[in-house]
Amino acid sequence: MSHIFNFYPSQIIEYLYCPRYTYFEYVLRVPQQEDKYYKVQKGREVHNQKLEQNKDYLRKKIGVIAKWQDQYLGMPGLRGKVDEVLQLNNQSLAPLDYKFAEWNNKVYNTYKIQLIAYALLIEYNYSKPVEKGFLVYTRSANKLVEIEIKEKDKNELTTAIENMSKIIGQNHFPKATSFKKRCLNCTYRNICIQ
Ligand code: SF4
Numbered sequence: 001m002s003h004i005f006n007f008y009p010s011q012i013i014e015y016l017y018c019p020r021y022t023y024f025e026y027v028l029r030v031p032q033q034e035d036k037y038y039k040v041q042k043g044r045e046v047h048n049q050k051l052e053q054n055k056d057y058l059r060k061k062i063g064v065i066a067k068w069q070d071q072y073l074g075m076p077g078l079r080g081k082v083d084e085v086l087q088l089n090n091q092s093l094a095p096l097d098y099k100f101a102e103w104n105n106k107v108y109n110t111y112k113i114q115l116i117a118y119a120l121l122i123e124y125n126y127s128k129p130v131e132k133g134f135l136v137y138t139r140s141a142n143k144l145v146e147i148e149i150k151e152k153d154k155n156e157l158t159t160a161i162e163n164m165s166k167i168i169g170q171n172h173f174p175k176a177t178s179f180k181k182r183c184l185n186c187t188y189r190n191i192c193i194q
Contacts, residue, residue, distance in 0.1 A: 005165055006074055006075075006079040007079070007164060008079060009080050011164070012160055012161065013114070015164050018176065019175065019176075019177070020173075020174055020177070020188065020192060023167050023174055024192070027171055028191075062086075063089040064086045064088060065089050067084050067085060067096075071085050073122065073124075074121070075121055077161040078161060080114075082121065083095075086134070091128065092129045092131050093122050093128045094122075094132050094133050095118035095134070096133070098138055099136065101139055101140075102137060102139040102140045103139075111135055115133035116133075116149055116156075116157050119154060120157060120158070123154075131149060132148050132149055134146055134147070135147065176192070
């Protein structure tokens with residue numbers, strides 16, 4: 001399937017929350033609420049400071065032998081900026097992403113989706129396998145959390161990208177999310193026929 005759109009991980013996260021987000025936002029062009037943007041910006045500032053501090057730091061404990069910072073990567077259907085691409089001592093690569101967040105003993109699905117998207121981008125651009133990714137929680141003393149990334153995860157994301165391209169490319173009105181609770185606070189609930 002040819003891809004005319006290159007999505008950011010955040011757009012895929014929205015699609016996986018409810019496919020109709022993609023339709024309303026990118027086919028009908030109804031914007032979402034604005035406050036989301038502010039939070040993202042604030043996170044970014046701290047984020048950039050952290051990147052400065054950690055410039056030359058190689059995480060040898062987890063087998064890192066080299067790293068590349070701030071990698072803007074693209075491939076058919078997908079694009080994004082990876083904070084760090086790590087080269088591990090088994091010749092695989094791994095994304096590392098800084099989160100302006102506290103560690104609550106649970107990896108949010110949104111963070112995982114983002115790492116899977118980075119895994120696809122890294123495999124495409126570096127031609128090396130990606131089997132895991134890392135998150136650094138900057139509000140919990142830079143706690144490092146490892147997340148396994150399976151082939152199944154990558155395949156699911158690829159399918160999501162194809163479905164998103166179909167929604168936008170063919171004006172396809174997708175099915176509503178099956179989680180009805182999500183509709184309660186949804187920006188689009190007034191225009192969405194459920
Ligand atoms: S109202 Fe429900 S089905 Fe419609 S866009 Fe929102 S979450 Fe999706």
